[in-house]
Amino acid sequence: MPRAINRRLFLGRTAGVGVGALFARAVGLEARSNPGGIGRVPILVTSHSNQTGQRAAEQAWELLSAGGSALDAVELAANVIEVDPEDTSVGYGGLPNENGVVQLDASVMDGATYNAGAVASLEGIKNPSSVARLVMERTDHVLMVGPGALALAKSFGFEEEDLMTERSRARWLEWRENRSESDDWGPPDHLKDRAEARIGGEPAFHYGTVNVLAVDASGDVAGITTTSGLSWKIDGRVGDSPIIGAGLYVDNDVGAAGATGRGEDVIKSCASYFMVERMRAGRTPQQACEDALEMIRRRYERLNLDFMPGEKFVALNRDGDYGCAWSYESRGLPQMTARDSGGLTVYEGVQFGA
Ligand code: ASP
DSSP: OOEEOOHHHHHHHHGGGOGGGTTTTOTTOOOSSOOOBOOOSSEEEESOOSHHHHHHHHHHHHHHHTTOOHHHHHHHHHHHHHTOTTOTTSSTTOOOOTTSOOOEEEEEEETTTTEEEEEEEEOSOSOHHHHHHHHHHHSSOSEEEHHHHHHHHHHTTOOOOOOOOHHHHHHHHHHHHHSOSSSSOSSOGGGOOGGGOOOOSSOOOOOOOEEEEEEOTTSOEEEEEEEOOSTTOOTTOOOSTTSBTTTEEEETTTEEEEEEEOHHHHHHHTHHHHHHHHHHTTOOHHHHHHHHHHHHHHHHHTTOTTEEOOEEEEEEETTSOEEEEEOOSSSOSOEEEEEETTEEEEEEOEETTO
16 A cells, blocks of 8 residues: 655655756766675576575576576466465465455566567466466467456466465455445444454555566566455456556566556556666666656655655666665565576665665
């Protein structure tokens, strides 16, 4: 959900570099934070730093280090994370919409062929990123949605499955009972345990998505963004993840970028395209991520000084350097996983505004 950023803190931190000059002096501006992750090609990075993210990176590295393509590597890593039942932000076990239906969004982009594919509101398929790849490679379209995307997946032999796990169903049922005092979900009032009385008030929304970006030994760049989207979303809501330029962008001459967090703002700001363009202009991946957050902050400046959506951005350039930044105030530093010939690194990026 949108959260307030402490404007005073933010200005304090950026005062030294001159907030007003940030965009005027695009190239050559000193890094405001840290220099970012320094990697070597081939390389694969993911926004996930948990055990599954690390396992996915290791498995994809096997492929990449044996000369495999960036495209195959990002798909493999995304698939590992999508089928993890414990991960409630992606694929199988992802949190459902308000009706208890899991609707998945995913996109893939291949720098080598300047090609892209995506699916939105896809139900019943564990690996939406692989369906996105089919849209990219086996149709002349870029984005397919809902029942059409499902029919396409089934025509290629994908099995339709229930994507709810015990865990995701329990969380959804809990949300449904607690979302309001004025509906009829939950035990009858006279039997309600006072201690368990419905809380009402603010519903607990959950964001979460995975970005996987890679450069292979031939210097080709590819990326995937895959998600179950905003939990408890309105039926049919589509986030940024399947929107090329928003949740993902890849350019073989530059690198790749991906987004997680409040998708509405990533769509409006075309954040991933923006990050790639910042890298093209000479910014490091780390700086590009911070620039994108700054760009979004500025859009709201004249409307609401205290508003800043919660976003996490990751970027990788074609030399293998990478970075990440987020605008979450209370969660410490953002992390991402990188795998190259130097081994596995869990990199800590920059908390924007801290
Ligand atoms: N960006 C995703 C969406 O808005 C959710 C997330 O990354 O948490 O659907």
